Amino acid sequence: MSRSAHPAGPRHADVLPEGHYTAPPADLNELEPRVWPQTTARAATGAVSVGGIDVRELAEEFGTPVYVLDEADFRARCRAWRDAFGPGADVFYAGKAFLSRAVVRWLNEEGLNLDVCSGGELATALAGGMPAERIALHGNNKSSAEIRQAIQVGVGRIVLDSFQEIVRVAHIADQLGKRQPVQIRITVGVEAHTHEFIATAHEDQKFGLSLSDGHAAEAVRRVLKLDSLELIGIHSHIGSQIFDTSGFEVAAHRVVGLLADVRDEHGVELPEIDLGGGLGIAYTPEDDPREPHQIATSLAEIVSRECRGAGLSVPRLSVEPGRAVVGPSAFTLYEVGTVKELPGLRTYVSVDGGMSDNIRTALYDAEYSVSLVSRASEARPMLSRVVGKHCESGDIVVRDSFLPADVAPGDLLAVPATGAYCRSMASNYNHVPRPPVVAVRDGEARVIVRRETEEDLLRLDVG
Structure with a gap:
C-alpha cells in the first residue's frame, strides 16, 4: 500500500481504487522472505513454523500474544x-x-x-x-x-x-x-x-x-x-x-x-x-x-x-x-478475537494484544505486514485493519493489509519484523501484562523473558 495515504476503500481487491494500495499477494499463504526470519520460517503445511516448531504449538504452550524470536x-x-x-x-x-x-x-x-x-x-x-x-x-x-x-x-x-x-x-x-x-x-x-x-x-x-x-x-x-x-x-x-x-x-x-x-x-x-x-x-x-x-x-x-x-x-x-x-528475527503471534465488517470500507480484525506490545504504529505511523499463520485458506483477499484490544481508537497494529475473507475468531495472526523496539517499548496500558519472549531453535522453544501477570502489576501497587 502507499506510504503516503491510507484512504478508505472497498473491501475486495478487484475493485480497489487504482494507486491507493498495492495488489494483494498472489498467494496469501506464502511468506514474504524479507520480512520473516529467513533462516527457519516455513509455510509448507498450511500452518507456519519457525525454528522447527508449528506456531499452533507455540500458542498452545505459551499463550498469545507472544513474541517469537528465532x-x-x-x-x-x-x-x-x-x-x-x-x-x-x-x-x-x-x-x-x-x-x-x-x-x-x-x-x-x-x-x-x-x-x-x-x-x-x-x-x-x-x-x-x-x-x-x-x-x-x-x-x-x-x-x-x-x-x-x-x-x-x-x-x-x-x-x-x-x-x-x-x-x-x-x-x-x-x-x-x-x-x-x-x-x-x-x-x-x-x-x-x-x-x-x-x-x-x-x-x-x-x-x-x-x-x-x-x-x-x-x-x-x-x-x-x-x-x-x-x-x-x-x-x-x-x-x-x-x-x-x-x-x-x-x-x-x-x-x-x-x-x-x-x-x-x-x-x-x-x-x-x-x-x-x-x-x-x-x-x-x-x-x-x-x-x-x-x-x-x-x-x-x-x-x-x-x-x-x-x-x-x-x-x-x-x-x-x-x-x-533483531528486527527481522522475531514476530508477534496473536489470536483473533472479533471480526467486524464495515461495508464499503474495510474489515476490522481485533487481536488479543495491540499498542501495549507494539506502540510503533501509533507513535511513528509505522507500517507492518500480517499473515494468517494457523491454517491455509483459499478465500478471496479482504482489505483488513488489524487492531488491538485497548480502549483507544489509535490502537492499530497493522493499518491496512489483505487477509483471507474467512478469517475468524480463534485464528492465529502473525506480524513479522517485530523484534526491535516492540518488547523494549511495551507498556501496561489498560493494566495489560506484557507478553513473553520465546526463543525457538532446532525444534525447541524456551521462555527468555516471561509473561507478566496481574500479580506482577499488583506487586508494584503499594498504596
Whole structure:
C-alpha cells in the first residue's frame, strides 16, 4: 500500500481504487522472505513454523500474544554484520532495540560488542556475561550513579553528550582513580529521510554537540585537558530506518573534517570514529534494505576516501546495528478475537494484544505486514485493519493489509519484523501484562523473558 495515504476503500481487491494500495499477494499463504526470519520460517503445511516448531504449538504452550524470536536467525545476522566489517572494525549491537540476558550471551558468543544507554541495560549486559571492555555507555542524560557504575566495572567507552557530562564523567573517574576512555557525540547537520522523532543529526534535537556552532570543537579542547579522560574518538548518529548510505557520506565528510581540525590544533590523530546505526529493515514487502556486506563496503570506502583527502590515517570504524539484527528475527503471534465488517470500507480484525506490545504504529505511523499463520485458506483477499484490544481508537497494529475473507475468531495472526523496539517499548496500558519472549531453535522453544501477570502489576501497587 502507499506510504503516503491510507484512504478508505472497498473491501475486495478487484475493485480497489487504482494507486491507493498495492495488489494483494498472489498467494496469501506464502511468506514474504524479507520480512520473516529467513533462516527457519516455513509455510509448507498450511500452518507456519519457525525454528522447527508449528506456531499452533507455540500458542498452545505459551499463550498469545507472544513474541517469537528465532535464535538461529538472530545469530546468523550477528555473524553477517561481524564478518562484513571484519577484524579492523567494531560492531556494537544497540541494546535499546531489544535486550535480555539470553540475547547478551548470543552477542558475546557471536563476537559482537554491546551499546547500552541506561543503568538497566548495563545491568542486563553484565548479568548476561558481556565483558565490560566490550560495552559502550550512551545517552544524553546519564545519572551520576550510572556513570559511576560504568567506570567501576570498566566499560570500554562512554559517549559524552554535553559539556556538563564531560565534567561529571571526569570528576567521577578522578574520584575512582580511573582514566576513562570516551568519545564525543556530535551533531553533523544531516537529516536522515525518516520520521521526525527518529532523525537524530539535525540541529534542533537533544543529542550531541553541534559541529556547526563550534561546540564539538570546544568539547574536544575540554576533554583533552582532563587527565581522567582518554579521548578515543568521535561519535555520530544520523537517524533510524535508513535505506541508503548517502547520509553517512555527508556525516563522514564532516566527522573527518573535525578529526583534521583536531590534528591541526592539538597535534593528535584520534584513533576511532563511530558512525552509529539506524540501518533499515523490511517491515513490508515494499521495503528493500541493503545487506550488511554492501553497507560495510560502502562505509569503509567513504571513510577511507575522506581520510585520504584530509591526509589522515584511517581510524578504526564502529557501527551500531540493533534493529537490523533483531528486527527481522522475531514476530508477534496473536489470536483473533472479533471480526467486524464495515461495508464499503474495510474489515476490522481485533487481536488479543495491540499498542501495549507494539506502540510503533501509533507513535511513528509505522507500517507492518500480517499473515494468517494457523491454517491455509483459499478465500478471496479482504482489505483488513488489524487492531488491538485497548480502549483507544489509535490502537492499530497493522493499518491496512489483505487477509483471507474467512478469517475468524480463534485464528492465529502473525506480524513479522517485530523484534526491535516492540518488547523494549511495551507498556501496561489498560493494566495489560506484557507478553513473553520465546526463543525457538532446532525444534525447541524456551521462555527468555516471561509473561507478566496481574500479580506482577499488583506487586508494584503499594498504596
